[in-house]
Amino acid sequence: MxxxxxxxxxxxxxxxxxxxxxxxxxxxxxxxxxxxxxxxxxxxxxxxxxxxxxxxxxxxxxxxxxxxxxxxxxxxxxxxxxxxxxxxxxxxxxxxxxxxxxxxxxxxxxxxxxxxxxxxxxxxxxSKHSNKKELLACHFSGGTCEMLSVKSKHTGYDIDIIGGSKDISFGQVIDRTGVQLGMSFPAGEEMDRLALASDEISSFLTPIKVKEGWLNLSGIDTQIKRLTINMDIQQAQPVIKELFEKVADAMTKMIFQCAEKTGITDVIMAGGVTSSLFIRDKIVKKLAENHIDAAFGQADLAQxxxxxxxxxxxxxxxxxxx
CATH class of the missing domain: 3.30.420.40 (ATPase, nucleotide binding domain)
Known part of the structure; x- marks a missing residue:
C-alpha cells in the first residue's frame, strides 16, 4: 500500500x-x-x-x-x-x-x-529560494502586515518580526474601501482588476511614510474612506489605482529598509495582497534594480x-x- x-x-x-x-x-x-x-x-x-x-x-x-x-x-x-x-x-x-x-x-x-x-x-x-536557509519574507494579507526574518528548521521556521504595520494591514485598507464601494468582502481581487483597468490615476492620497521597515496605515485608510464615501465604483477607479500605487511604493520601501538592516536580499512575497498583479508589476522591477531577489510565486499560492x-x-x- x-x-x-x-x-x-x-x-x-x-x-x-x-x-x-x-x-x-x-x-x-x-x-x-x-x-x-x-x-x-x-x-x-x-x-x-x-x-x-x-x-x-x-x-x-x-x-x-x-x-x-x-x-x-x-x-x-x-x-x-x-x-x-x-x-x-x-x-x-x-x-x-x-x-x-x-x-x-x-x-x-x-x-x-x-x-x-x-x-x-x-x-x-x-521558488528559486527553495533551498535557502535564511531569507526575508513579506506576509501581507487581510489581517497581517509584517516583514519577517526567516530561518529554516527541521519542523518549520524560526521567524522574527523586523518591520510591518503598527496598526491595520494593507489588506484591511483595500477590503474596507471595496466594501464601502459596494463590493463583496473580501474585495482584493476586484479592487486589483479595477486598478489594472483604470486609464486614469488620481493625486489625492498622501504617500505612506516608512521608517526602518515600519509604517502606519490608519491615515491613508481614513483619507480614502472620506474620498470615496459618495462615489460609485466607476468614479472611484482612479482613486483605487492611486491607492494601489501608494501601497506598492510603501511595500518597496519596507523591503529596501529591512534588506539594508539585515543584509539579506533574498525575499519571499507571501499573503493575499502579494497576489495583486498591479502590485507585482509595480515593485518587481524596482526590487531587481536594487539587487533584491524577490520570489512572488504563483498568485494563487500567495492566497x-x-x-x-x-x-x-x-x-x-x-x-x-x-
Missing part, C-alpha cells in the same frame, strides 16, 4: 482549505472555499467563521477523496496564526480538531504548524491555502519514512 500522500488542512479567517500532496511536493488536490460574509460586512466573528469551517470541512474532504484512492500517510494542519508562544485564534481549532481526529482513527502521524509558516512555504517550495502546510508536514513525514 502506497502511503506517500499528505493531507493538509488550513482554516483561516477567509477560507477553508484542503490539499493533498505526495512526498515529492507534487500537488494532487487543492480545494478552497471562501467563508460567506453578509453583504456590507467587513469580516466574520470568530464564532461564525468557526461554524462555517466545521460545515465546510466534511464536504471538502469528501470531494478530495472521491475520485482517487489516496492512502494518506500523514496529516498536516494550521493550529495558530504565528509560530510563537500564545499565538491564538479560534478558527484554527476547526482544522486542528478534524486533523487530529482523522489521524487518530487512521493511526497515522499529524503535524501542527502555523498559518504564517504555511504561507511562506507555499511560495518558497516552488490562503493548505498546500504550504501540507508540504511542511510532508518534509517531516518523508524523512521519517526513508
Amino acid at each position: 502506497n502511503s506517500r500522500y499528505i493531507l493538509g488542512i488550513d482554516t483561516s479567517n477567509y477560507k477553508t482549505s484542503v490539499a493533498i500532496i505526495d512526498t515529492e511536493c507534487n500537488i494532487l488536490c487543492d480545494l478552497r472555499r471562501f467563508l460567506t460574509v453578509k453583504e456590507g460586512e467587513k469580516g466574520l466573528r470568530q464564532s461564525d467563521a468557526l461554524f462555517q469551517h466545521i460545515r465546510n470541512l466534511p464536504e471538502l474532504l469528501e470531494e478530495a477523496m472521491s475520485d482517487n484512492n489516496y492512502h494518506i500517510g500523514a496529516i498536516s494542519f494550521s493550529s495558530k496564526p504565528r509560530p510563537v508562544k500564545n499565538s491564538y485564534m479560534p478558527v484554527f481549532f476547526a482544522g486542528e480538531s478534524y486533523a487530529r481526529s482523522l489521524a487518530a482513527v487512521l493511526s497515522i502521524p499529524s503535524f501542527a504548524f502555523s498559518h504564517q509558516e504555511g504561507h511562506i512555504e507555499a511560495i518558497k517550495a516552488f 490562503d491555502n493548505a498546500i504550504g502546510t501540507a508540504i511542511l508536514g510532508g518534509k517531516i513525514y518523508g524523512n521519517e519514512t526513508r
Whole structure:
C-alpha cells in the first residue's frame, strides 16, 4: 500500500482549505472555499467563521477523496496564526480538531504548524529560494502586515518580526474601501482588476511614510474612506489605482529598509495582497534594480491555502519514512 500522500488542512479567517500532496511536493488536490460574509460586512466573528469551517470541512474532504484512492500517510494542519508562544485564534481549532481526529482513527502521524509558516512555504517550495536557509519574507494579507526574518528548521521556521504595520494591514485598507464601494468582502481581487483597468490615476492620497521597515496605515485608510464615501465604483477607479500605487511604493520601501538592516536580499512575497498583479508589476522591477531577489510565486499560492502546510508536514513525514 502506497502511503506517500499528505493531507493538509488550513482554516483561516477567509477560507477553508484542503490539499493533498505526495512526498515529492507534487500537488494532487487543492480545494478552497471562501467563508460567506453578509453583504456590507467587513469580516466574520470568530464564532461564525468557526461554524462555517466545521460545515465546510466534511464536504471538502469528501470531494478530495472521491475520485482517487489516496492512502494518506500523514496529516498536516494550521493550529495558530504565528509560530510563537500564545499565538491564538479560534478558527484554527476547526482544522486542528478534524486533523487530529482523522489521524487518530487512521493511526497515522499529524503535524501542527502555523498559518504564517504555511504561507511562506507555499511560495518558497516552488521558488528559486527553495533551498535557502535564511531569507526575508513579506506576509501581507487581510489581517497581517509584517516583514519577517526567516530561518529554516527541521519542523518549520524560526521567524522574527523586523518591520510591518503598527496598526491595520494593507489588506484591511483595500477590503474596507471595496466594501464601502459596494463590493463583496473580501474585495482584493476586484479592487486589483479595477486598478489594472483604470486609464486614469488620481493625486489625492498622501504617500505612506516608512521608517526602518515600519509604517502606519490608519491615515491613508481614513483619507480614502472620506474620498470615496459618495462615489460609485466607476468614479472611484482612479482613486483605487492611486491607492494601489501608494501601497506598492510603501511595500518597496519596507523591503529596501529591512534588506539594508539585515543584509539579506533574498525575499519571499507571501499573503493575499502579494497576489495583486498591479502590485507585482509595480515593485518587481524596482526590487531587481536594487539587487533584491524577490520570489512572488504563483498568485494563487500567495492566497490562503493548505498546500504550504501540507508540504511542511510532508518534509517531516518523508524523512521519517526513508
